[in-house]
Amino acid sequence: MKTQEDNSVITKAGRPRKQMKKDQRLTLVCTKTERVFISKWAKERGLTVSEYLRVMAFTREEDIKPEFSREARPLLVQLNYLLGNLKEMLEKEQGMPFTALKLAGIKSILQQVSNLQTTLMPYTN
Known part of the structure; x- marks a missing residue:
């Protein structure tokens, strides 16, 4: 093995040592x-x-x-659609009074969002 003497430190030729040697095995x-x-x-x-x-x-x-399964993806699409509708309804009515019909529509959307959230819970754990 070839060695070099450099200021009283002997260095070996070849591949340098790793800083942190991985010498433990874990079986899965x-x-x-x-x-x-x-x-x-x-x-x-x-x-x-x-x-x-x-x-x-x-x-x-x-x-x-979280990565959702294929079964959960249509529910997420529906959830995004409902949230978009809700956002649009609220932006259009900013500063204007809500009619009972529009308020009922918002309550319906919120209920559907709540149901979807409950349905999606098993996919997020």
């Missing part, structure tokens, strides 16, 4: 389907499976944006 047991999904998600983010799992393990739950 999962189904084949879970493995496929984990690999797919890692690839989408340009990471190895190990890097992806490490990132996910050390990311706080508040930092993770």
Whole structure:
């Protein structure tokens, strides 16, 4: 092995040592389907499976944006539609008194939003 003497410090030729050596193994047991999904998600983010799992393990739950399933997406579209209608109704009536009919419409939209929120709760946990 080739060495060089430099001010009484011996340095080795070759690859430099890593600052933090990863010498611990952790075994994960999962189904084949879970493995496929984990690999797919890692690839989408340009990471190895190990890097992806490490990132996910050390990311706080508040930092993770929820991903909704296909069943939840139509409900989210409906929720956005209802909120858009509500916003539009409130902007048009700014400074003007509400009629009983418009107030009933707003209450109906709010009730539908509340129902959708209850329906979406299982998808966010």
